[in-house]
Every structure is written in structure tokens, then in C-alpha cells.
Amino acid sequence: MMTMANFPPPDGSTKPHEHRDDAARPASGVEQSDLELVRRVQRGERGAFDLLVLRYQHKVVKLVARLLRDPTEAEDVAQESFVKAYRALGSFRGDSAFYTWLYRIAVNTARNTMASRQRRPLDYEADLSESEQSVVESRMRHGDTPEAAVLSDEIHSTVNSAIEALPEDLRTAIILREVEGLSYEEIAEAMECPVGTVRSRIFRAREAIDRSLKPLLD
Amino acid sequence: MTDQIREQMSALLDGELPQGEVGLLVRRMARDAELKRAFGNYVLAGESLRAPGAVVASQGFAARVSAAIDAGELPGMVATPVPAPAPVRWRRPLAATAVAASAALAAVLLVRPDSGDDQLFAERSGAPATPPVVTLPVGGSSPTPAQNQRLAGYLVTHGQYATPIGRRNVWSSALATDPSIAPRATYETVEVP
Amino acid sequence: MRRGFAAATLALVALATSQAHAGSPTAGEWLQRMTESLASLNYDGLFTHTAGRQSETMRIVHRVEDGRSLERLVSLDGSGREIVRTPGEIHFYMPDRRVVLVEPRSDEGSLLKALPAPGPRLEELYSLEVSKGNRLLGRDVRVLDVRPRDAYRYGYRLWLDEKTAMPLRSEVLNVEGKAVEAIHFTKLETFERIDPRELEPAVDASGYQWVRASKRAEQRVVVSGWRPSKIPPGFRLVATRTQIVPGLPVPVQHLIFSDGFASVSVFIEPGMAKGPAPPESTSVGSANAFSTQVRGYVVTAVGEVPAATVRDIATSLAPVDEAVAPVAPAPDPKNR
Numbered sequence: 098m099m100t101m102a103n104f105p106p107p108d109g110s111t112k113p114h115e116h117r118d119d120a121a122r123p124a125s126g127v128e129q130s131d132l133e134l135v136r137r138v139q140r141g142e143r144g145a146f147d148l149l150v151l152r153y154q155h156k157v158v159k160l161v162a163r164l165l166r167d168p169t170e171a172e173d174v175a176q177e178s179f180v181k182a183y184r185a186l187g188s189f190r191g192d193s194a195f196y197t198w199l200y201r202i203a204v205n206t207a208r209n210t211m212a213s214r215q216r217r218p219l220d221y222e223a224d225l226s227e228s229e230q231s232v233v234e235s236r237m238r239h240g241d242t243p244e245a246a247v248l249s250d251e252i253h254s255t256v257n258s259a260i261e262a263l264p265e266d267l268r269t270a271i272i273l274r275e276v277e278g279l280s281y282e283e284i285a286e287a288m289e290c291p292v293g294t295v296r297s298r299i300f301r302a303r304e305a306i307d308r309s310l311k312p313l314l315d
Numbered sequence: 316m317t318d319q320i321r322e323q324m325s326a327l328l329d330g331e332l333p334q335g336e337v338g339l340l341v342r343r344m345a346r347d348a349e350l351k352r353a354f355g356n357y358v359l360a361g362e363s364l365r366a367p368g369a370v371v372a373s374q375g376f377a378a379r380v381s382a383a384i385d386a387g388e389l390p391g392m393v394a395t396p397v398p399a400p401a402p403v404r405w406r407r408p409l410a411a412t413a414v415a416a417s418a419a420l421a422a423v424l425l426v427r428p429d430s431g432d433d434q435l436f437a438e439r440s441g442a443p444a445t446p447p448v449v450t451l452p453v454g455g456s457s458p459t460p461a462q463n464q465r466l467a468g469y470l471v472t473h474g475q476y477a478t479p480i481g482r483r484n485v486w487s488s489a490l491a492t493d494p495s496i497a498p499r500a501t502y503e504t505v506e507v508p
Numbered sequence: 509m510r511r512g513f514a515a516a517t518l519a520l521v522a523l524a525t526s527q528a529h530a531g532s533p534t535a536g537e538w539l540q541r542m543t544e545s546l547a548s549l550n551y552d553g554l555f556t557h558t559a560g561r562q563s564e565t566m567r568i569v570h571r572v573e574d575g576r577s578l579e580r581l582v583s584l585d586g587s588g589r590e591i592v593r594t595p596g597e598i599h600f601y602m603p604d605r606r607v608v609l610v611e612p613r614s615d616e617g618s619l620l621k622a623l624p625a626p627g628p629r630l631e632e633l634y635s636l637e638v639s640k641g642n643r644l645l646g647r648d649v650r651v652l653d654v655r656p657r658d659a660y661r662y663g664y665r666l667w668l669d670e671k672t673a674m675p676l677r678s679e680v681l682n683v684e685g686k687a688v689e690a691i692h693f694t695k696l697e698t699f700e701r702i703d704p705r706e707l708e709p710a711v712d713a714s715g716y717q718w719v720r721a722s723k724r725a726e727q728r729v730v731v732s733g734w735r736p737s738k739i740p741p742g743f744r745l746v747a748t749r750t751q752i753v754p755g756l757p758v759p760v761q762h763l764i765f766s767d768g769f770a771s772v773s774v775f776i777e778p779g780m781a782k783g784p785a786p787p788e789s790t791s792v793g794s795a796n797a798f799s800t801q802v803r804g805y806v807v808t809a810v811g812e813v814p815a816a817t818v819r820d821i822a823t824s825l826a827p828v829d830e831a832v833a834p835v836a837p838a839p840d841p842k843n844r
Contacts, residue, residue: 187603
């Protein structure tokens with residue numbers, strides 16, 4: 098008697114990978130943190146969802162802007178994706194990373210928006226979402242960017258200047274964390290200092306960047 | 316003191332905050348717009364480092380999402396009023412054989428589709444009436460959540476009585492579509508021979 | 509459809525044997541096989557559900573146990589909703605509302621025999637055609653076209669796996685031949701056995717509001733005094749029942765009409781004291797619903813038929829001694 102073969106969970110089969118957040122690594126602190134926040138939302142803490150939005154807002158807007166090829170609608174569609182995710186959160190079980198699940202919803206929402214606009218039947222190809230996703234992933238890897246808004250350029254140069262102005266240990270710490278994706282433990286090893294120092298250095302780097310960004314964005 | 320909280324936020328962003336400290340921090344941040352703003356800039360710093368010049372969410376995006384969740388709406392949805400339906404001209408109804416119908420009613424409640432039990436519906440062939448032109452309005456309004464739930468229940472119940480493929484279609488649609496945001500039925504003018 | 513796996517296998521063997529002979533199965537026979545396969549095989553699949561301009565990935569798991577269908581339908585990248593059909597009940601999980609609707613199963617006993625099934629009179633109402641199709645999912649395919657002879661019903665195009673008669677793709681078509689709903693499988697496997705755990709919901713519904721319709725009412729059979737006077741030809745009343753809806757003091761009456769392929773439910777409930785509600789129509793994929801007030805009752809017609817059909821059925825509802833007979837089928841069938 099043949100029992101059912103291991104049916105691959107569809108929402109875990111294709112994972113998006115951000116530059117340097119390698120999907121092959123074991124569940125990171127961020128994924129655990131996301132799961133904790135999700136559990137809180139499921140228990141009724143709305144505030145925890147706001148944090149998830151803050152954490153992934155740029156990623157989702159960026160993703161949607163690429164799929165839509167028209168950045169003007171990107172924020173509306175991104176907003177819709179987050180709202181859908183909030184409503185569907187009861188069914189998220191942590192079989193995949195939260196962002197993987199959110200990513201799927203955003204791709205689906207963007208695809209439906211494009212379909213409504215184009216007024217022709219959707220392409221029924223079996224692997225549409227996979228092929229879309231690989232296009233997006235390859236763009237991310239090669240650093241392809243759409244036309245940057247003036248504001249994005251200003252943000253970049255402000256952040257850049259702030260980083261350049263940092264003392265070296267703060268700059269190293271934040272770059273190892275944000276660009277190389279290392280954990281506090283790994284950074285502590287690399288910089289030969291205690292984990293608490295790593296945490297403090299990254300925090301101070303961020304504070305300095307925040308002070309530069311604040312007048313720009315208010 | 317505030318520095319300590321902000322440092323916790325920084326650690327939370329990296330997934331390095333001990334689980335026991337998360338709850339209090341989340342509640343603090345929920346009450347404090349300045350903390351949320353700073354957290355947003357921490358996130359932005361990382362995004363900018365990784366992908367300089369890429370599209371980012373504008374200021375206030377997260378607040379708009381929060382407001383949309385509170386409002387219970389998805390963007391772009393507009394309630395439109397239901398215009399009064401135009402009268403439907405069906406074929407002229409034929410005379411009823413109501414007596415036979417009510418007699419059959421009292422007895423059999425389950426009628427096999429092909430039992431030939433035509434007492435419930437007497438059919439009379441006759442000259443074709445003028446083809447009915449059915450003209451119906453477009454547009455609609457959003458039902459209340461209670462009505463949605465009622466409809467959801469009806470879809471589930473109805474599905475039990477459909478063919479297997481009908482059931483699968485009806486139930487899949489019930490999963491996909493939130494009646495409150497489903498497009499209202501669009502009616503067309505239909506010439507029926 | 510009380511068939512064990514053995515019976516289903518026999519049916520498939522018969523199908524294969526009949527194909528081997530000179531006469532291939534007719535379109536009607538393909539439809540019959542498809543209906544039987546859907547009800548009697550164990551399968552697990554992923555599909556894209558498209559209605560209007562929206563599209564979503566879903567999973568369906570179907571398991572037969574003691575001659576009864578158990579199944580689970582779940583939305584994977586949309587609402588997260590699920591419908592799970594357990595031995596005794598149907599659960600509709602709505603994580604977006606934190607609600608679970610619970611309905612008792614009604615397909616037991618004698619009701620089952622009266623349920624819509626494609627029969628010999630079907631071809632008076634629909635034209636059926638089968639042809640060879642392009643391969644799908646690596647399998648040989650027959651395309652079955654079910655075209656209604658009038659505009660009161662929907663048509664279907666079904667891409668059937670030649671071996672199992674399972675629909676790998678299905679589309680519901682309106683009078684213009686446009687798809688109002690499509691289900692395209694990206695994976696579909698049949699199994700000798702399916703682990704019951706695959707039918708457990710992914711939703712943790714412990715904090716949810718559970719809304720239950722009572723099972724008690726199922727035993728009572730009540731004469732319904734209502735009939736629609738305008739109903740398309742070929743639709744017959746196949747069952748009436750009542751159900752208790754939580755929050756309503758009086759049971760809701762439920763009439764089921766079918767033409768052998770499509771079915772329409774009419775629900776009749778007491779009107780709200782607050783006053784008349786405006787008529788409402790909703791499209792949910794290929795299912796349309798219309799709700800209106802008739803003599804103080806709220807009448808809702810729901811079915812896999814075009815919007816105009818449910819509207820006419822609902823608005824024409826009247827006490828049975830006043831209902832007039834429906835019209836005869838048109839002498840000039842509409843050909844498409």
C-alpha cells in the first residue's frame with residue numbers, strides 16, 4: 098500500500114532571497130523575531146503587525162514597483178498586500194518564513210492588479226509565479242534598479258554621508274550586519290569584541306543615521 | 316532611559332532581542348509615534364545600504380496601512396448605490412395547474428430529477444412568445460459583514476447539493492472572494508430566443 | 509456517490525476497456541466518468557483559481573472513507589480561508605474575520621439519490637461534445653464541451669485526463685463563450701491512500717468565533733409553501749429542507765432545484781423587523797446570488813447560473829398556489 102508521498106508545501110517551495118539573506122542558512126534571528134511578532138498579532142496585538150509593516154514596507158514597495166513597471170501605483174498595491182496579509186494572518190503557521198508568505202501575497206496582488214489593467218485573460222501557465230519570481234530575483238542579484246525618485250537619491254546620499262562620517266568601529270559593525278547579514282555573534286567574532294558591544298555599536302550607528310535622516314524626511 | 320528602549324528596537328530589528336523583552340517593547344512602540352519613526356529610519360538605513368537608489372516606501376506608508384486595516388477596507392473600493400432594477404419582461408406566464416402542484420407537494424418532498432414527476436411543474440408547449448429582453452442595472456453597494464456571513468453560509472450549504480465539479484467551483488470561489496469586495500453582478504442585455 | 513475505491517477502480521478499468529474497443533466513450537459517458545472520479549478517487553492537487561480578474565492558488569485534498577467524501581480546500585496566497593469537509597460537518601474557516609462557520613453535512617441517506625447527476629435528459633438542455641486535446645501536465649487529454657441550449661445557464665469546457673477522467677482544467681463559460689471562472693491544475697496526483705492529517709486545517713482557530721447551524725432541524729421535513737414562477741426549463745425541485753440559522757427565531761427553508769448539471773438553492777427566511785432591505789446581487793466566481801424581499805420574507809437564490817437567472821428565480825417566488833408554471837423550452841435552440 099503506497100502512502101501519500103511527501104507533498105511539498107507550496108508556500109515553502111520557492112523562497113525569495115534578498116541580497117545576502119541567504120535562504121539556505123538556518124532560521125535566522127530575524128525569522129524567529131518575525132514569528133514572535135506574528136504570534137502576537139494572532140493573539141490580538143495589533144501593534145505587532147505595525148512593526149512587521151515597518152520592517153518590510155520598503156521591500157514590498159520595491160518588489161511591487163518592479164512587477165507593475167509603474168511605480169506610481171506601487172504604494173497602493175503594497176498597502177493592499179499588507180492589508181490582505183493582516184486579514185489572512187490567522188492561517189499563517191510558520192511553515193515558511195513570514196516574508197516568504199508575504200512575498201507570495203504581494204506577487205499575487207500585483208499580478209491581479211496588472212490583469213485588471215490589461216483587460217485580457219490571465220496567462221494560465223502553470224509556473225507563472227515561479228518564472229516571475231526568478232525574474233525578480235535575478236534583478237535583485239544584479240543590482241538592477243528602476244528609475245530612482247529624487248527622494249531616494251537624497252536618502253541614499255544622506256545615509257552614505259552619515260556612514261562615512263562614523264567612527265570605524267561603528268561603520269564596520271553596521272556594514273557587517275546590514276550588508277553582510279552576519280549575526281551579532283558572528284560580528285563579535287569578526288571584530289573580536291563582546292556581543293553587547295556589537296549591539297551597542299550598531300545601535301549608535303543607526304542613531305547617527307537617524308539624526309541625519311530626520312530633517313530630510315519630516 | 317529612552318536610549319535603552321531605542322537600543323532594544325535596534326536589537327529587535329536584527330532579531331537579537333531576547334524574547335522576554337519583545338512584549339513590553341512592542342506595547343511601548345505601539346503608543347509612541349516617535350519610536351515608530353525612528354524604527355522606520357533604522358530599517359531605511361539598512362535598505363539604503365543594500366540597494367542604494369532603489370524605490371522605497373514614502374513617509375507615512377506604514378501609518379496608512381494601519382489606517383486601512385482599521386477602516387476594514389482595501390484601497391480603491393467605492394460603494395455605489397443600487398439603482399432600481401428595470402422591469403424584466405419574461406415570457407408570458409402560462410396558466411397554472413396549481414391543484415395538481417399542491418397535491419404533489421403534500422406527498423413527495425424529494426423528487427428525483429428524471430422521475431418524470433411533472434406534477435409540480437406543468438409544462439405546456441405552445442407558440443413561442445416574443446423573446447424576452449432582460450435589461451438589468453450595473454453597480455451595487457457593499458453588504459454588511461452579517462450579510463456576508465449569511466451568504467458565505469449559503470454558499471457552503473448550496474455546495475453540498477451541487478455536482479462534484481459545481482461544489483468545487485462554488486467552494487473555491489467562496490475561498491477566493493470576499494463578498495464585500497466582489498464586483499457586483501454586471502448585467503448585460505440578453506436576447507433569449 | 510457511495511463508491512469505495514475498488515468500485516472506482518472497476519469504473520476506470522471499464523473506461524479503459526471501452527476505449528480499447530472500437531467505440532470510444534461518448535461525451536455523456538465522459539461526463540459521467542468525470543463525476544464519478546471526482547467523488548470516488550483520492551487525490552491531492554494545486555490549482556490556480558481565476559474569477560473576474562483575480563487569481564489565487566489553492567490546494568484541494570480529497571479522500572474517500574467508508575464511501576463518503578472528505579475534502580479540504582485551502583487558499584494559499586490570498587485570504588488563507590479553508591473549507592474542510594469532515595465526516596459529520598463542514599467547516600469554513602475565515603481567518604480574515606476570525607470566524608468559523610459550521611454546517612452539518614446533509615449528503616447522507618435518501619437525499620443523496622436525488623442530487624443532481626447527469627442523466628439521459630441532460631442533452632435536451634446542453635449539447636455535449638468530446639474531442640482530443642493537447643497534453644496537459646504530461647498526460648493525454650480529452651476536451652469535453654458542455655454548451656447550454658439557452659442563456660439561462662453556464663457552459664463548461666473540461667480538460668479530462670484520459671486515464672482517470674479527472675478534470676485537469678475546467679472553465680465556466682458565459683453566453684458569449686467567455687470564461688467567468690477557471691480552475692487550472694498545476695499539480696494533480698491520485699493516490700491509493702491519503703493521510704488523514706492532510707485534511708487538517710492550517711488555521712489555528714482557537715480564538716475564533718464558531719458559528720454553528722443546528723443539526724437538529726435536518727431530521728424534520730417540512731412542506732415548503734413557496735415556488736418560483738419563473739425558472740428556466742429543465743430545472744426541477746430535487747429537495748426541500750429546513751435549517752436553523754443561529755440568531756434567527758424561525759428555521760430557514762431551503763429549496764434545491766437542478767437541471768442535472770447546474771443547481772440553484774433558494775433560501776427563504778423571515779424578514780428583519782427593521783424594514784425592507786434593498787435587493788442585492790453578488791457574483792462569487794461562477795456562483796451568483798440574488799437576495800430580495802418577498803412578502804416580508806428575505807429570499808436568496810444562489811447557484812452556478814448567470815446572475816439574471818438567480819435574480820428572476822428569487823423575485824418570482826410566490827406561495828405555491830399562486831405560482832404559475834414555467835415556460836416550455838424554446839423551439840429554436842440557441843446554437844453556439
